[in-house]
Amino acid sequence: MALTLVKNIGLSDAATTTRTSSVCEPTTAASKLQLMMTGNWFACTSANGGTSWTQVDPFTRFPASAGGFCCDQVVLFHPQHRIWIWLLQYSAGAGGGNLFRLAISREASFGSWYYWDFRPTDLNASWTTTWFDYPDMAFTNQQLFITFNAFIGNAWQRSVVFRLPLTALASGTGLSYRWWTTTTNGSIRLCRGATSVMYMGSHNSLSQMRVYQWPDTAVSISSSTVNVRAWSAGTYSAPGPGGVNWLNRLDPRVTGAWVGAGVIGFMWSANRDASHPLPYIRVVRLNEASKALLNEPDIWSNNAAWAYPAAAANAQGQVGFAAFYGGGAIHPGHVVGIQTAAGWQTTLTRTSTHGPADQAWGDYLSVLAHHDQSSQWVASGYTLQGGNARQNIEPRHVQFRA
Template sequence: MPPGDFVFFRNIGLNDRATSLQTSQVGEPSLANNGRQIYMTGNWYATKSLDNGSSWQYVSPFTTLPSAAGGFCCDQLTHYDRSRDLLFWLLQYIRGSNNENIFRIAIKSGPTLQNNSWYWYNFSPSGVTSSWAGLWFDYPDMALSNNYLWVTFNVFNSSNLWQRAVVFKFPLDTLATGGSLNYSYWSTTNNGSLRLTQGAGNTMYWVSHNNASQVRLFSWPENSNNITFWNINVNTWSGGSYSAPGPDGRNWLGRADARITGAWVANNVIGAMWTANSRGSRPFPHIRVVRINEISKAVIDQPDLWSGSAAWAYPAACPNDRGHVGATMFYGGGSQYYPSHVVSLWDDYSNGWQSLFTRKSTNGPNNGRWGDYINCRRHFPDGLTWIASGFTLQGGTAASNVDPQYVHFGRSRDQPTVNRLSTI
């Protein structure tokens, strides 16, 4: 097989036993792996594999950990830090009687998914600062730099009106020991839905929209509490009501919006991706991409993913150890495609985006709902290939027909390394 062939090392649709039928068309699957151990979460479920995806065991996010605030629901994320051998599980809880909720960061050290023993930290708005009493967290993002775990949230009031967005900076050394946690945070009332860059080193970057022709890029060095930002002009895009009915006439983008859902930094390039609406010569919603020079903060190019016959939506991306970029997203609409899962590569073989379907849906959703986010992660321990989450509808239109997708992908040149490390 030529070394540049785009290959799937594992491409698995999870069955009902893996999720206990706790699936949703707003799937929001996240994933992480530590060798053969894989942890995957969705909007209502968690599941684990101890044998590289050959079998899966349902994990209840409702009962595995003690309840908090108003009980679990619904956003979750998971990530793995190889530098300290830590698995992170972020859970969001319902508002309690004081209108506040909490988010929890649960932690496992080493390849210990065979048990349900976790330690964790809880965070409430008023626990962060008393001036946030009565507010609640929603829509998380999570990323790693060399020495910190970073988490973002939007913050809302009791009337469900957006108030601010916040970035948390947690020291990995403390998280590794389970000790008393001193952390930093920063918030803004100007920019929401902050998207952290995957692949950060000594500086974390994040991105948000200023308007339909400008993004704001922020930076926070590990060794500083000074946050800097740059306003960067991009090609004008459109938002509004998104539509991409599939062969059954069902619109799977009824709740889509233009929040930035993918960002990365590698090889002195910062990238950002989001779902833009149809505009001009692009008749369907598509994925806007901007690549920015990390040094000069100038736009390098804007290599969008778009089609004249169907929509692209809900992208996420991350770099590998070479600085090449893997991505995960959905494609569907028009006369041929129900919403289907796709992974993409940008590397030394592709010179641009190269994409493959992982699995195609057999139906569109019965309620116009999809999203809100999916994840791409570096595969460990090789660091050269990627894992991605997605989902499809199989055999029907309801939430119970949602099959999450676990995909391990890359180039055939890395097959020997994947094979050698597959027993670890």
């Protein structure tokens, strides 16, 4: 089994209007020749498989609300319901609360959007100064799941999980939803590749995970605890050429999660330790039925650091991932990979020509099964090209297969 790049497209300034950031947080999705990509602070679409792109301004595409559009976005395509799903996070308003906007476009009328807004006070009237941040979004066959951290000021308060029926999102009417919250675990990550049960993961400690599950037909969430090999966090460092530490803002939140072929998997950025000379990607694989630990096939190198992984299962349950690799002799590079019987097979899609001027990178990438080539994946990425300013960020849409 060999990893092959099907498409490896760098977005031009016309597509992003240079509204790019070294904390780019790009996501991408595909439906046949229709593509959409988002990031800080841009969105763009293609109707011809990436030959050309049309800029879609997230600041002005919808009416102003709360404190206005700010930053985080996620885009998905759901093949059974044939809808595009676009999540946009808004800034806090004068009272301290914000909202997220969930926009839907049907495949047949791609680019024509209708939307709903969700505020913390919709969940609890007393959450007037609470604001949502750091979204994740994934789906099962029947439901769309969205997670957020909730803050008051800069203080984390809780995690919130939304479950919304896809039939109502596709029809544009009669939307009702369930939600759940916890003050115990933050930054809950959703598994991509789910069918009838959504699995989610978060850290309990440096040696234990909490794995949540929410079946499409169940009213509420249940959870399991899983002990894993101990790992390190702390201050991350992997200076590249010129001593630029692109990992200054890295943290150990779970950023990659998948389920497929009877396996649940999670990935995150772990710090160096006695067995790993540089930051690396912790990988945990669990038996879906029992939640028993199967193995921990980490991704690491003696020469450079690995960070910010994202992952998804394709239609066959195979795992594809995207991440960044850099430090030592190289500037940050974008990598995609697959898991094979022999281990992880990876390839660089593009290497930066510079390190970031503000020594900041992140915070997340995306990987999805491609539609209609469901054995393949689409992944988002970015690098710096021709300079070290945020305007030199080049987002990247990558399609790959095993």
